[in-house]
Amino acid sequence: MLHVADIQEHKEAYIKALKKRNFEAVELFDKVLELDEKRRTTQAQLDNTLAESNKLSKEIGNLYKSGEAKKASILKERTGNLKEDSKNLQETLNIAVVELDTLLYTIPNIPQESVPAGTSADDNEEVFRLGEVPVLAEGALPHWELAKKYDIIDFELGNKITGAGFPVYKGKGARLQRALITYFLDKNIEAGYTEYQVPLMVNEMSGFGTGQLPDKEGQMYHVTNDDLYLIPTSEVPVTNMFRDVLLEEKDLPIACTAYTPCFRREAGSYGAHVRGLNRLHQFEKVEIVRIEQPENSNTALEGMVDHIKEILNELKLPYRILRLCGGDLGFTASLTYDFEVFSTAQDRWLEISSVSNFKTFQANRLKLRIKDKQGNKRLAHTLNGSSLALPRVLAGILENYQAEDHIKIPEVLIPYCGLERIDLA
RNA sequence: GGAGAAAUGGCAGAGUGGUCGAAUGCGGCAGUCUUGAAAACUGUUGAGGGUCACACCUCCGGGGGUUCGAAUCCCUCUUUCUCCGCCA
Incomplete structure (x- = not known):
């Protein structure tokens, strides 16, 4: 399967080369790049949510250690939302990845320069x-x-x-x-x-x-x-x-x-x-x-x-x-x-x-x-x-x-x- | 097929709830020393995502669960090893 970064970099050349296969790639490539963008932004959101939740967990651990159980249980309540968020984001991400991959599987390899055009x-x-x-x-x-x-x-x-x-x-x-x-x-x-x-x-x-x-x-x-x-x-x-x-x-x-x-x-x-x-x-x-x-x-x-x-x-x-x-x-x-x-x-x-x-x-x-x-x-x-x-x-x-x-x-x-x-x- | 044990970085092998992406040894890489090499010593050394670069996130066989927090506890699958049975 093609590499998304390569599609991004050589989009026009790839579209032209795929025409030799009689394969129309314009819309597919746009959709691929769009889904990849979505994948990356969702991943970033998920990472941030997880980072925050990691930080909280660490704080809670420290509070327990210093015997401040009450403060800890207050922080605990906040982790619930983060958990919900990250679960949703993970789902969105999974869907985007599957959609992206499914699309990529349908795109054939790029014919080289020397490949003649033709139908049969x-x-x-x-x-x-x-x-x-x-x-x-x-x-x-x-x-x-x-x-x-x-x-x-x-x-x-x-x-x-x-x-x-x-x-x-x-x-x-x-x-x-x-x-x-x-x-x-x-x-x-x-x-x-x-x-x-x-x-x-x-x-x-x-x-x-x-x-x-x-x-x-x-x-x-x-x-x-x-x-x-x-x-x-x-x-x-x-x-x-x-x-x-x-x-x-x-x-x-x-x-x-x-x-x-x-x-x-x-x-x-x-x-x-x-x-x-x-x-x-x-x-x-x-x-x-x-x-x-x-x-x-x-x-x-x-x-x-x-x-x-x-x-x-x-x-x-x-x-x-x-x-x-x-x-x-x-x-x-x-x-x-x-x-x-x-x-x-x-x-x-x-x-x-x-x-x-x-x-x-x-x-x-x-x-x-x-x-x-x-x-x-x-x-x-x-x-x-x-x-x-x-x-x-x-x-x-x-x-x-x-x-x-x-x-x-x-x-x-x-x-x-x-x-x-x-x-x- | 039955019973038991195990799966951690290139390899070996610690780690049984937070300070662990993970001790230590070997190997690899770079350097010091040497005419050169070896030895010794010093440093460095997993992968993926993300970023201009950082930050940050994920990964301790795969998947799911418990928990604020999992390499560590639970379930499940797979694989490997030992013993028994069968067998080219």
Whole structure:
């Protein structure tokens, strides 16, 4: 969420930037500043009332000690009113704070200068493309048919034991996916990321810290008995490790990587685009998360993009990178690059990674700050990205590496996989 | 799941109704000494709000209560530890 002081300072620039998201902020900002003013004046009144009441209490204590009980009981009567006042002021304050916060939760992050204006995915800006889109031989199959042909992913079996969107990976399919996970983690560790294994369920505070709650509640599976949420991405538990943390400059940058399954309800998704591995309720993902000094965060973002490029180059998959336009930018992001791998058989691009700089938007909710040598504190910048989302990478490999009677394993994965190809059973 | 104990600053650990935002030790920071370092000594060192800056307010696991006044008493929730049971 945005910081009120920043809204005050950069109001006009923020209003202009939010227009790129087609978000009208003028009235909201006015209301925010008004509520903040109210918050501060009420707080001041409350503080004064409490100060007076503290003073009286001290006097009463002294009077009792010197044996002047009568004088004390006279003073006691005055505390009653103060108590009433402070109770009312506290209530007014609480209401103002809740109203202010509720409003702030509805305001998305400020898009950066480089974010193009736009209303939909069509307005995203392609910033990189590797080579030409390949053309497959006649009779090339989409990955869901390959999965069946080589008996490596069973969608029906998942249907039976859970429901749609929960596939079962089998034999060499399972092995290939496991190889990819290990390969991704190794690449990340090599690049300086520390590996974590984190809980797959999080509490409400964590969902709130990274911005899934309150507004994206319907996208997460909620375990109501224990009031826990299944993670939609490891970003949530990993970033929340740093909730309520005051870092020192020497601790930075922080770079974490984690492999987890991810769970998404995907309410409202339907149609041909959810076929096969394209969109699942449970999928595997390796994530990278960074915490940076504000002045380094955009450089760090470029570094993450380069890192993911390297992985895709090694896998020799056709891909492109998009800079998301204002209309397609996620609520919490200030700048996002999407990586898409080309699904040759489907003739469409599949998103396999999304790399974002959140600047202080998450840190403000998380209360994640940095203290410098002089003791000054400021909010950290958080970033994250997928490296990578497994099912669609898998789909890309199956489709792009298919031959008539086998699927080749990408060279870089052979040592991880212990296989050179997937043959007909 | 049952029984008991506990939760205090970066850490350890005092504090059982007012003089406590909190002793003491360790750690951190600054300085003295030293060619430099270590040791020793001196000072300093929690967080949030508020203010131009002070003042002032809030915070001793979370929430509620008693009281003129709560780290301290009461209720409740959470977490941790010990013992028993169960268990990958």
